Amino acid sequence: MTRPRKNPRTERAAHRVEGGARPRFDLAATAKETGRPRRDPRGEERLALVPGTARRRLDRTQRIAATAISQAPAPSAEAAPTVRIIAEPAYLVAVVPDASGGRLTPHDRQLLGAARILADAGGGAVLALAEADDLASAGADRVLALPVAGYDPEAKALAVQAILAGLDIRHALFPESPDGGDLARRLAAMTGEELFAGAESLSPKAVTRAAQGRRIEQRRAPPRLISIKADAVAAHSGARHEARPVEFGFPAIALGAILSADFIPADPAKVSLAEAEFVVSAGNGVSDFNAFRALVAALNATPGASRVVCDAGLMPRAAQVGASGTVLEANCYFALGIAGAPQHLQGVARCEHVVAVNTDLHAAMIERAGLAVVADAQQVMPALLKLLDKEAGG
Amino acid sequence: MRIAVLLSAGRHAVSGRPAPVPVELQAIRLAHDLGGEVTGLHAGPDAAPLKDTLGHGLPRLVHHRITVADDPLPSLAAALIEGAFDLVLAGRTGQGGEDTGLLPYALARQLSLPLVPDAAALAEGPQSGTLSVEQALPRGARRRLVVHVPALVTVHPAAPAALPFAFAAARRGAVEARPGLVAPRAPTQIEERPYRARPKLIAKAAAGASAAERLKAATEAASGGGRLLVDPLPEEAAREILTHLRDIGVLRSR
Ligand SMILES: Cc1cc2nc3c(=O)[nH]c(=O)nc-3n(C[C@H](O)[C@H](O)[C@H](O)COP(=O)(O)OP(=O)(O)OC[C@H]3O[C@@H](n4cnc5c(N)ncnc54)[C@H](O)[C@@H]3O)c2cc1C
Ligand SMILES: Nc1ncnc2c1ncn2[C@@H]1O[C@H](COP(=O)(O)O)[C@@H](O)[C@H]1O
Numbered sequence: 001m002t003r004p005r006k007n008p009r010t011e012r013a014a015h016r017v018e019g020g021a022r023p024r025f026d027l028a029a030t031a032k033e034t035g036r037p038r039r040d041p042r043g044e045e046r047l048a049l050v051p052g053t054a055r056r057r058l059d060r061t062q063r064i065a066a067t068a069i070s071q072a073p074a075p076s077a078e079a080a081p082t083v084r085i086i087a088e089p090a091y092l093v094a095v096v097p098d099a100s101g102g103r104l105t106p107h108d109r110q111l112l113g114a115a116r117i118l119a120d121a122g123g124g125a126v127l128a129l130a131e132a133d134d135l136a137s138a139g140a141d142r143v144l145a146l147p148v149a150g151y152d153p154e155a156k157a158l159a160v161q162a163i164l165a166g167l168d169i170r171h172a173l174f175p176e177s178p179d180g181g182d183l184a185r186r187l188a189a190m191t192g193e194e195l196f197a198g199a200e201s202l203s204p205k206a207v208t209r210a211a212q213g214r215r216i217e218q219r220r221a222p223p224r225l226i227s228i229k230a231d232a233v234a235a236h237s238g239a240r241h242e243a244r245p246v247e248f249g250f251p252a253i254a255l256g257a258i259l260s261a262d263f264i265p266a267d268p269a270k271v272s273l274a275e276a277e278f279v280v281s282a283g284n285g286v287s288d289f290n291a292f293r294a295l296v297a298a299l300n301a302t303p304g305a306s307r308v309v310c311d312a313g314l315m316p317r318a319a320q321v322g323a324s325g326t327v328l329e330a331n332c333y334f335a336l337g338i339a340g341a342p343q344h345l346q347g348v349a350r351c352e353h354v355v356a357v358n359t360d361l362h363a364a365m366i367e368r369a370g371l372a373v374v375a376d377a378q379q380v381m382p383a384l385l386k387l388l389d390k391e392a393g394g
Numbered sequence: 395m396r397i398a399v400l401l402s403a404g405r406h407a408v409s410g411r412p413a414p415v416p417v418e419l420q421a422i423r424l425a426h427d428l429g430g431e432v433t434g435l436h437a438g439p440d441a442a443p444l445k446d447t448l449g450h451g452l453p454r455l456v457h458h459r460i461t462v463a464d465d466p467l468p469s470l471a472a473a474l475i476e477g478a479f480d481l482v483l484a485g486r487t488g489q490g491g492e493d494t495g496l497l498p499y500a501l502a503r504q505l506s507l508p509l510v511p512d513a514a515a516l517a518e519g520p521q522s523g524t525l526s527v528e529q530a531l532p533r534g535a536r537r538r539l540v541v542h543v544p545a546l547v548t549v550h551p552a553a554p555a556a557l558p559f560a561f562a563a564a565r566r567g568a569v570e571a572r573p574g575l576v577a578p579r580a581p582t583q584i585e586e587r588p589y590r591a592r593p594k595l596i597a598k599a600a601a602g603a604s605a606a607e608r609l610k611a612a613t614e615a616a617s618g619g620g621r622l623l624v625d626p627l628p629e630e631a632a633r634e635i636l637t638h639l640r641d642i643g644v645l646r647s648r
Binding site: 101103151153154177178181182185186188189190194195197198200201210211212213214215216217218219220221256257258259260261262263264265266267270271272275276277278299300329331332334352353355357361366369370371372373374375376379380382383384386387388391 | 404405407410489490491492493494495496499500502503508509510511512519524528530531532533534535536537538539540541542545582583584585586587588589590592620621622623624625626628629631632633634635636638639642643644645
């Protein structure tokens, strides 16, 4: 699309043969390129033209076209990741992530980011007290799993107390989540130490929190026990850390007072859209709503819809996702035949994973998605149902 | 069953005027539905703002008078030992005080009671002398726990709504004032200043960021463009989608 910019004067000067009274030119000599290459606006426009649409449409970002050509992501970029090793830490900063199911939540990553701030201020290392994949890239130097099975917060608190007493731990950070906040408070009651609960900002010099119904801000130097609210500190984004497992001799821990604990998963059909974990949503590209409802039930998800579908009365208004509907907190959003208008995408902004099926390669939803499939939703839905059926049967 | 509900002096979330804390009113409802003798306990300088709790289904409130500079913990601990309650209910966090939610934990430790956090529903346990607690987890999930009574349970806002206010019940209810224990608070290093909303560090998740920022955060791809399949066979697309959903852990394999 670009070709070299031609400058006849410099070309002429380059062909010119030195010496002699009359000017002589050697046309075989090649002129060296000068300056910026010349743009070809028509060629650029031809490339940006979206094929297969009735109206003339240009997509100037060219991101999609580029990824479409290079199908598989090149693994060469992460061939040699640099690992930062802190061999002799001056102290440890312990982190107790929730890591439910061996997976770090965004809140856990922010917690590790906060721990890195406190550790890097004085040559310390971060000790993660949980087993999860990805601890290295989240910024953990040492990993130590707690010997607690099932739901037993009292035993977990005793294990963390043993670590606080046995290792040189300057700070211990907890997420201000239901389980993390509970553990932090148990530990504070157990050790009699002060807990700075629900910190909203953190630096090596000071932590702050809101009190008295957000009328007062409390502030002090970081104490040993701190619990941190979600979205208060940025996650670690620098080099990987080694996440080396360490050994620790835990004392024998008596069982807690809880006689039995059963997990009751939320009923996805009843849970409100704002609380849902996994939302499957239909847009104007879906015409087979029986297949859509069957798919939602088969995937054990909560149904959602775009505004066009709700306006048409095909789905209830309570199912509308977006700026004038519900803003989701879901972990995963599966969009079928949704274009991805800004009003709709605002509702999906907090979803970590997006999967999109759309016939239009240049839809904004395709660009937003972690897995984008350019296909007809009416054919993908039955195929998904058939596959799920086969798996359940076999 | 003898049940104590711990009531703190709260402030209204919007007006800032003294008012009962909503989650503690929900605790009164849970105690009321469980049946038995329900007593409210408050330690503080003034019980006047808590008069309204009597209208929400609390027959009796015991007020332990202490000064503002005193720690309520010893007074409440003494009252709970004296009352020999089977069950103690508290709010998840207060509203208008320190709002740390630490008091129930310190109290449970001092009385050596088991503590169960975040209850959304209570019922008699399978054996006598046990209590079944439905614990509220994020995203609408629940966890059913069985504990021996006596126990201390904190109540989550997902519990059923408080009983409606009834004027006659508020007039009928009695407030009993008793002297509390003098226990000056330990000095802390905490500095206080008026609350200042700070810019959220993570614009992606910020609810209060400017419209342009939110739009940018909403519309740009989460992870710099993901995998793209152009015109695959429907079966291939279905397989890819299912493996992706399993990889990110949203699809529980059955
Ligand atoms: C003030 C205001 C507030 C709004 N609030 C919201 C809101 O809260 N929520 C909301 O959703 N919208 C909202 N909207 C509307 C929004 O602007 C869009 O109009 C709407 O989101 C578009 O819905 P859609 O993507 O389903 O439909 P369309 O824009 O019609 O897109 C349909 C998509 O489906 C694809 N498609 C077509 N056929 C197929 C097929 N067979 N298989 C697969 N894909 C196919 C098309 O390529 C297209 O991308 C609001 C608008 C305004 C003005
Ligand atoms: N002074 C008090 N008197 C009685 N109960 C209290 C008092 N302070 C706190 N509580 C209880 O402890 C819970 C948590 O309070 P806090 O630790 O202040 O967030 C409240 O919801 C109340 O149930």
